[in-house]
Amino acid sequence: MSNALAVATVTQALALLIEHHLHPEIDMAVSVETRKPPSDPPPDPTITVFLHQVSHNPSMRNNDLVTRASDGTLLKRPAAALDLHFLISAYGEETELVGQRLIGSVVRTLHEIPVLPQELIEEAARRPYLAGSDLAESLQKVRFTPLQMDIDETSKLWGMLHNTPYSLSVVYQASLVLLDGHQKPVPAKPVQKPDVRVLPFGAPGAPEPGGVTDGAGATPPAGAAPTAETSGARPTGTPSRKTRRPGAKATGAEAAGASSGESRSAAAKTATNSGATSTVRATVAKAASGGGGRAAKKAAGDPSAGRGGGSKPGGASARSRTRATGSGVRDGGRDGTGRTGAAGRPDDPGHPDDGTES
Incomplete structure (x- = not known):
């Protein structure tokens, strides 16, 4: 995560990356500038790094929502995920193919080092106009990927640059740059006293096997006398819900109910026989x-x-x-x-x- 200076920091660090890796192929003094292509091409060897488009990253678009606790405490601040599109152009003496030599060096460097190094980010942040940039502390690395542009896209891009002649150029995308919000989330409180107990089932204070099925079945403290609620006993007068298996002996009210049912059945059978x-x-x-x-x-x-x-x-x-x-x-x-x-x-x-x- 980083602040709003991350975009400018990436541009300056990219210029430093290109400048530090021109040698040994380029044995001349080259000026690497972070600006748009000039309307009047310079005669000296020059490389321009121009950020021509900033877009939201499609894969991280939905991950920037604010997360808060039930009491409104900020747990996760929003972060904007950006992709940076750079136009890198080269200028120099055409008869000596200086521009082509410079573009070759740029392509080799970004293909060999596709991830922006942290030391270059820290060097770029030491500029007076980038003081306070914290891109170097971000866990998200910035990676450069070449983009292929056809004739129509190239003509539209250079057509937006008013009175600027075309020059040999390459286009790269820098992804991913995360911009944090101003608010900082409240850190979670540390654990003051860890309390972990391991008790077998049946021990005082241990939960019953299968857990508690209702709100009245809390585990009694150690040494407390069991009650009707904690011991699971059924109160007096509550009918049993158990189903008697076939062949089991009936007891109590069930036997009385069965006897009365048999008497009624015998009486009905006697009446039927009398009628027959x-x-x-x-x-x-x-x-x-x-x-x-x-x-x-x-x-x-x-x-x-x-x-x-x-x-x-x-x-x-x-x-x-x-x-x-x-x-x-x-x-x-x-x-x-x-x-x-x-x-x-x-x-x-x-x-x-x-x-x-x-």
Whole structure:
């Protein structure tokens, strides 16, 4: 980082770099001047270093924002990143090719030493008009890169120089020059007393494994009695959120809830069975009334029942009763011969037969 004198310091240091590396190829006195090309070309060997353009560096354009703390304290001051464009021209006796010899020396020097040396920056800052320049303290180095200009760009550049004849020249870019703001950031306070402790889990004052999940779970001090909040115990009356695994025994309220649930389930199952028994009785009574005396005899165990009319023993009425009852009627069941006797009960209310033939 540097102050506003960095731009002029780079120009003067570049002139010194060219002047100090003219020899041994150039054995004549050469004047290196930091000004624009003259309108009247000088007859003596002369090199001009002219800063014709200053542009913002595109890669560092967004890194110059001011950074402040929450209380407004300046943490990072802004810095403008600049690229400097130099036009270096050479003059001398044309018959002796002095200008071409000087341009060759300039190109060789900047190709061999592309980074501006710190000692030349300090030498340039000793000039009276550059007193106070701190470019030498900057960590960012200034590097020179040659630029290629076509005929159109060259004509535009020299066209801006009013009444200035063209001379053999080269163009270089100096990057990167950082200009700091006036304000200085407040330095961070040094560490007064380092306090680093290493404790295993479970030791007094050590954090619990997994960290604290809520605001009330702070680590108790060493020697303090554990409380419901610090020990992680659940207050009395708080329902448990744990899910009981299959096959585990229920305890407390869970067992009571399970018993009441089983009672309700047994009551519902009994009501269902009662309804199914009533339906079976009604179906058997209807089948018995439609079959007449033969159905009653067959239900009572008479072997002659079921022969009349060409019907087989255990005919349609028996099949109807068997199908209706499924695996058997609860009221009667099966007798020793395997016949279903539920429909042949003489004491069944509403039965048309009393179990004897008329």
